[in-house]
Amino acid sequence: MIAEPLRFLERPAAGAPEGALVLLHGRGADEHDLFPLLDALDPERRLLGVTPRGPLSLPPGGAHWYRLGGIPTPEPNTFFPTFEVAAAFLDALPVPIDRIVLGGFSQGAVMSWALGLGRGRPRPAAIMALSGFMPVVEGFELDLADLHDYPIAIAHGSHDPIIPVEFGRAAAERARDAGAALLWRETPVPHTIDPRVLTELQTFVASAMA
Structure with a gap:
């Protein structure tokens, strides 16, 4: 079990926050990794920005959200405790969940799907x-x-050697088939966030808070 609450960095809103932008880092990174994206995605600082740190310390270092169990299967004994503590973290933020844009990269994207669309979760x-x-x-x-x-916004690199783009395409297809208002961008990059999609993601965040 994970006893301690998540560590996190916080970027205040310019005024009274209209909501929150929560970004979850990838495997082996930490709460500093996606922190610069808060200003890139919310340059007017309308939102409270939060970047929590994964609760697990695993090889080869850094913070993790779960132990690898393969793709697309996180290892259950670490996934479920992290899910519970991360859900409690989101629910304790000073804005309602329906005013939170939740996103992440790699393992953080996996947890965003789980926390955002997990059965029984708001x-x-x-x-x-x-x-x-x-x-x-x-x-x-x-x-x-x-x-x-x-x-829902999904972006994936067609040259990703870590999580093949087919998994991003499959997620996009499921979201589209379910009727979501989907932004899907596949670009010729490896396992990274393509800077060329940031302008569209900025617009996506602003629209979600409209």
Whole structure:
């Protein structure tokens, strides 16, 4: 079990926050990794910006959200405790969940799918999944019902050697089939966030908070 709450960095809003932007880092990184994206995606600082740190310390170093169990199968004994502590973290933020844009990269994208669409969880304002996959874990289920016009952004590199682009395409297809208002961008990059998609993601965040 994970006893301690998540560590995190916080970027205040310019005034009273209209919502929050929460970004979850990838495997082996930490809360500093995506922090610069807060200003890139919300340059007017309308939102409270938060970058939590994964609760696990695993080889080869850095912070992790779960132990690798393969793609698309996080290892259950670490996935479920992290899911619980991360859900409690989101629920304790000083803005309601339906005013939170939740996003992440790689493992952080996987957790964004889980926390945003996990059965029984309240839905955030929008989900951004960058270079990740929808998790498949025994005893856990994503709820893709009633996604009509729900804002989801997915970006993936076609040259990704870590999480092949087919997993991003599959997630996009499932979201599209469920009726989501989908932004899907596939660009010729490896396992990274392509700077060329940031302008569209900035617009996506602003639209989700409109």
